Amino acid sequence: MRIAQETADTLAFFTQRSWLVMLVGVVMVILAGVLGAVPAKSTTLTCSRVNGYPACDLVEDRLWRSYKLARIPLSLIKGADAEALPVGRSWQYYRLNLDIDDGYDGPYYFAWYGDRERVGQDVAAFNAFLGDPTIKTVQLKNDKRLPYALIAVALGFLGLVFVLWGSYRIHATFSREDGRVRVTRSGLLGTHERAFAMAEIKALGVAGLGGDCQLFVTLHSGARIDLSSSTDTEGLIGPRRVRESRLKDADRLRTFCDLAPPQVG
Numbered sequence: 616m617r618i619a620q621e622t623a624d625t626l627a628f629f630t631q632r633s634w635l636v637m638l639v640g641v642v643m644v645i646l647a648g649v650l651g652a653v654p655a656k657s658t659t660l661t662c663s664r665v666n667g668y669p670a671c672d673l674v675e676d677r678l679w680r681s682y683k684l685a686r687i688p689l690s691l692i693k694g695a696d697a698e699a700l701p702v703g704r705s706w707q708y709y710r711l712n713l714d715i716d717d718g719y720d721g722p723y724y725f726a727w728y729g730d731r732e733r734v735g736q737d738v739a740a741f742n743a744f745l746g747d748p749t750i751k752t753v754q755l756k757n758d759k760r761l762p763y764a765l766i767a768v769a770l771g772f773l774g775l776v777f778v779l780w781g782s783y784r785i786h787a788t789f790s791r792e793d794g795r796v797r798v799t800r801s802g803l804l805g806t807h808e809r810a811f812a813m814a815e816i817k818a819l820g821v822a823g824l825g826g827d828c829q830l831f832v833t834l835h836s837g838a839r840i841d842l843s844s845s846t847d848t849e850g851l852i853g854p855r856r857v858r859e860s861r862l863k864d865a866d867r868l869r870t871f872c873d874l875a876p877p878q879v880g
Contacts, residue, residue, distance in 0.1 A: 640777025647771035
């Protein structure tokens with residue numbers, strides 16, 4: 616927040632956009648896009664002994680497209696197993712691997728699970744299919760689209776809120792020449808201006824630490840009009856110092872408007 620003594624009879628208060636808050640919002644929107652594009656997917660393994668060509672098709676469905684990753688002849692698949700991988704000391708996830716005899720080292724990774732019971736059921740179902748020729752088809756599906764999509768939507772929404780919040784700025788002009796005050800609030804959503812007579816001002820106040828130390832005007836009608844923004848870059852210096860600065864600004868504005876100082880006690 617800055618104060619400009621434009622003329623002897625004009626005092627202006629104005630804040631700037633908070634590029635830091637807007638940058639945080641943009642990063643959140645980008646992360647939302649990454650979540651929606653990368654981990655939000657459904658992987659399906661469909662194996663069949665019909666149609667004269669026993670094979671397994673691996674298909675991946677994302678939020679915007681679906682495509683076949685691979686077709687594996689059933690004769691190359693020896694079985695499936697679950698591999699437990701620890702995350703920290705108290706949690707682990709599981710990878711469902713296919714044992715494929717294709718001349719390469721290591722298993723073929725199908726999908727990861729957070730539920731041990733679910734991965735065990737899928738491993739059992741697949742191995743039962745391999746061991747019983749009377750079972751014609753089996754399908755394993757690992758769908759992570761909904762939870763990641765919900766997280767992406769929530770993160771993207773918060774990111775947009777931060778961008779809009781950071782774009783908010785205030786410009787207030789006090790003129791003794793015409794006895795008017797003009798307060799303009801602008802942002803990415805548009806501009807709103809309010810004007811009122813200086814004689815309508817009842818008091819000037821500064822909010823506490825919980826109110827972001829905002830400087831505000833109280834009118835005789837009871838309306839409160841903020842003159843500072845909660846995203847002021849000045850807030851980075853610490854709330855107590857911001858409040859001290861706001862109190863000085865309030866005193867200067869009271870003197871300019873010829874208002875009585877606030878009563879103590």
